[in-house]
Amino acid sequence: MIPVREPLPGRMKIEIRGLHMAFRTEENDVRVLEDIALDVREGEFVCILGPSGCGKSTLLNIVAGFLAPTAGSVRIDGEEVRGPDPRRIFVFQERGVFPWLTVEGNIGFGLGKLARDERERRIAHYVRLVGLEGFEKAYPHELSGGMKQRVEVARAFAVDPDVLFLDEPFGALDSITRLVMRGELLRIWRAEQKTILFVTHDIEESVQLADRVVVMTARPAKIRRIVPINLPHPRDLSSRHYLELRDGIFEEIGLAHKI
Amino acid sequence: MARAIVELGEKGFLVKHVVASLFRVTWGYLLAVFVGVPLGILLAWYRRGGLALAPLVEIVRPISALAWIPLAILWFGVGDLSAVFIIFVASVFPLTIAAMSAVGGVSSTHWNAGRNFGLSAGQIARRVLLPAILPRLLVGLRLALGIAWLVVVAAEMIAVNSGLGFLIIDARNAGNRYDLVVAGMVLIGTIGLALDWAIRRVERLSALRWGYTDSAREAA
Numbered sequence: 001m002i003p004v005r006e007p008l009p010g011r012m013k014i015e016i017r018g019l020h021m022a023f024r025t026e027e028n029d030v031r032v033l034e035d036i037a038l039d040v041r042e043g044e045f046v047c048i049l050g051p052s053g054c055g056k057s058t059l060l061n062i063v064a065g066f067l068a069p070t071a072g073s074v075r076i077d078g079e080e081v082r083g084p085d086p087r088r089i090f091v092f093q094e095r096g097v098f099p100w101l102t103v104e105g106n107i108g109f110g111l112g113k114l115a116r117d118e119r120e121r122r123i124a125h126y127v128r129l130v131g132l133e134g135f136e137k138a139y140p141h142e143l144s145g146g147m148k149q150r151v152e153v154a155r156a157f158a159v160d161p162d163v164l165f166l167d168e169p170f171g172a173l174d175s176i177t178r179l180v181m182r183g184e185l186l187r188i189w190r191a192e193q194k195t196i197l198f199v200t201h202d203i204e205e206s207v208q209l210a211d212r213v214v215v216m217t218a219r220p221a222k223i224r225r226i227v228p229i230n231l232p233h234p235r236d237l238s239s240r241h242y243l244e245l246r247d248g249i250f251e252e253i254g255l256a257h258k259i
Numbered sequence: 260m261a262r263a264i265v266e267l268g269e270k271g272f273l274v275k276h277v278v279a280s281l282f283r284v285t286w287g288y289l290l291a292v293f294v295g296v297p298l299g300i301l302l303a304w305y306r307r308g309g310l311a312l313a314p315l316v317e318i319v320r321p322i323s324a325l326a327w328i329p330l331a332i333l334w335f336g337v338g339d340l341s342a343v344f345i346i347f348v349a350s351v352f353p354l355t356i357a358a359m360s361a362v363g364g365v366s367s368t369h370w371n372a373g374r375n376f377g378l379s380a381g382q383i384a385r386r387v388l389l390p391a392i393l394p395r396l397l398v399g400l401r402l403a404l405g406i407a408w409l410v411v412v413a414a415e416m417i418a419v420n421s422g423l424g425f426l427i428i429d430a431r432n433a434g435n436r437y438d439l440v441v442a443g444m445v446l447i448g449t450i451g452l453a454l455d456w457a458i459r460r461v462e463r464l465s466a467l468r469w470g471y472t473d474s475a476r477e478a479a
Contacts, residue, residue: 086377110376
């Protein structure tokens, strides 16, 4: 068993302070995020959990630099985020795969600056890592949703970023593939020590993956509570501690764990 | 009518008229492609410039290309240049609009993914924008070619002394040879069909490779 990952001694990677976001429409301003403050340490796996449409994707887009907040700041490595950066890759659901490139082309998309053989070596490595051997020359339309998702994850990992932003990356997958992909993600995360910010509306998923779960309220989203998940990996999904943590979050959100 | 086509063929007129028409369409259309497509992309890319220029495009666009015939003759005289100009005017605006809407149709996810990997504007244009708009652009290219072929006939009736349009109007004026008129029409239809078939082939090539099921294609 791998020892519990203590809230790491690692330095602060992402610092979010006083973040507000409102979208202006014809009639009024829609407040989406209110006074978000969050610190993420280097190498930490943090899940942002909230109901659909609560603004958690907006939060992730701001941290990634695709959107500018109405107020507040995001600092990564002490530097103010002003735009997207190849050191921090955003994994969209499978929609981010380029349909005009093959699996190889997609995975190598961010490797333009490398020498040719180094590029090919890396592509081959990540093709193997996500189990797409034999599909190198396939176009995305020939792949299943799960395979496309793996292409996107591989494309992100291939550029060796410090930080990964994942926006409900496994939402479109069937439940079996989803479990496999979670395992893969954890394996890669442990092997390569990335900082991961993972948005999901799935309580089980968040408790299975994260070091800490940030529970959001409905819109305008505020942080309701931050739940540390002090369970070692691989996690036993039937252990008492796991179930307690999971049910605690269910209750926090006001859902009885019955149907 | 079949005899009329044979008669045209024997006198060598047929080839001459067909070649004349195709020549004008080729040049007018290619000019329109090389002006209209980049213009549309730029207007969509630099949204503010686009907003400033869009009304101008919108005012000029509804003017039938045929209304330009007098000016074309004034500027370029009776000849190929006039016909090429009219074909250019007729097809350049549909191409501009098609390119603009194709750029507008690029998914924000693909934009963001491109930006995320630290590409320069030029690299994004080449590696994300162009491949992303190609399927829609091909639909626009096909529609514009159809327009160009429609317009060349009208242009030739007035602005030049050769081509299939001229053949039709001349056959009527010089002795009511309605068999020649109909023969000309059949030729125009056949060649138009062949052009459309050729450009569809190009479309299908890229569709097969990328497996695009672009809704714009189905709509067209």
